[in-house]
Amino acid sequence: MTDHNIRLSSPEIGGLWGTYIQEKMTVCLLKYFLHHIKDGEIKTILQKALDISIAHLKQISEIFSEENIPLPHGFSDEDIDLSAPPLFHDPFALSFIYTMSRMGMINHAFVTSNIARHDILDFFTKALNQSSELYQDSTTLMLSKGIYDRPPMISYPKKVEYIEKQSYINGVIGKKRPLNAVELTEVFFNVERNYFSILLCLGLLQVVKDKEIKGFIKNGKEISEKQIKFFNELLIKEDLLGTVPVSMEVTDSTTSPFSEKLIVALFHFLNSIDITLIGHALSLSMRTDLATHYSKFIGEILIYAKDGFNIMVDRKWLEQPPQAPNRKELEEW
Incomplete structure (x- = not known):
């Protein structure tokens, strides 16, 4: 062919x-x-x-x-x-x-x-x-x-069951049902992803000298910490152990091995994939408290990502993707 x-x-x-x-x-x-x-x-x-x-x-x-x-x-x-x-x-x-x-x-x-x-x-x-x-x-x-933190285990189901009450989705008012396997999976990997981000931020905060970029990284670290806190507390309330980082993987170096352009671009990429993954988790969530927080986190990351976008544009670091021609301008030519 x-x-x-x-x-x-x-x-x-x-x-x-x-x-x-x-x-x-x-x-x-x-x-x-x-x-x-x-x-x-x-x-x-x-x-x-x-x-x-x-x-x-x-x-x-x-x-x-x-x-x-x-x-x-x-x-x-x-x-x-x-x-x-x-x-x-x-x-x-x-x-x-x-x-x-x-x-x-x-x-x-x-x-x-x-x-x-x-x-x-x-x-x-x-x-x-x-x-x-x-x-x-x-x-x-x-x-x-021994450095892979396995997701929480649950009991094997013994029979096929159907949802019988609309209260299954309730997570804000009244008694909350336990997390199902799909929801638990998304919660765990969200926490894992944010621990990686915090380690990355910890290292970069030691070496970045530019105040604007340092502030940008610090804000990203705070967003990750907020998500980890919420989801760990949720797991503990469910009588599931919250996840903890296995080891401290950052040295005491204060010399940056990366350009500022590379650092901000890496955060730009991680933000885009994080929005995708939280959106995926939102689509699978059947508890309203989870859905509410996922929506809130997406909004916060969108605002944060805009800050990174502005830094890259202001410093002429962001290349424009290929785009369709402006037909209206061509018609006026």
Whole structure:
């Protein structure tokens, strides 16, 4: 099958364009972690992830070249300082692979479901599988090292039951039912995701000197702390243990290994995926107290993300995605 006469659709262009920038960022971060890593097992996974990201960049470059589409600038070695002391201990690098592979599975699945040209479909299908492999590799290694915090266990159901009362959704007034398995899953992974964000913020707050960006990171840390507090208290009220971080993975370095542009862009990416995941949790929640708080958290993150967007625009760090022509302007020409 040949596709040389089939133009790329907007989802295909947008998916490739966004993936290219994300992979450029990932390459910078992986090079940094590889430079400092001591643990041989973690190093093997980091190198595998780096090889995958570099291959993705090469493939997208070739596709865009064939289609005469300019490549975004993204990031480069100038955005990392390998001479800076390590900012995180080795386990954080493994947490990074684990977190980014989960997000990769989500992003690639979204893009894959919106494209049709078979070479682009092949690319994203393979990328999705590779993210799944990295997730499996990182999870297996985390389990072996005793640093994977498993979600809460519940009793196996003994029979099929149907919801009989509309009060099942009640979570604000009156007696609340226990969390179901789907809700518990979303609560747990929300807490886990925010612990990763707090560790990231703790490290970056030590090294960032710019007052505006430092304030931006501090606000992000407070949002994550607020979510963790709410969900941990919820778990404790349900007689389920709240989750706790396994170890402190931040060193005492005060020298930044990353450019300010890379740091704010990373937060921009994490905000977008967080909104997606909380929206997903909201869609699955059948208790009104959860739905109310999810909606509130989405609003807070949207406001916070706008602050990051403004920083990037003001400093000319944010590249504009490919967009459709303004037909009204063309008609007036």
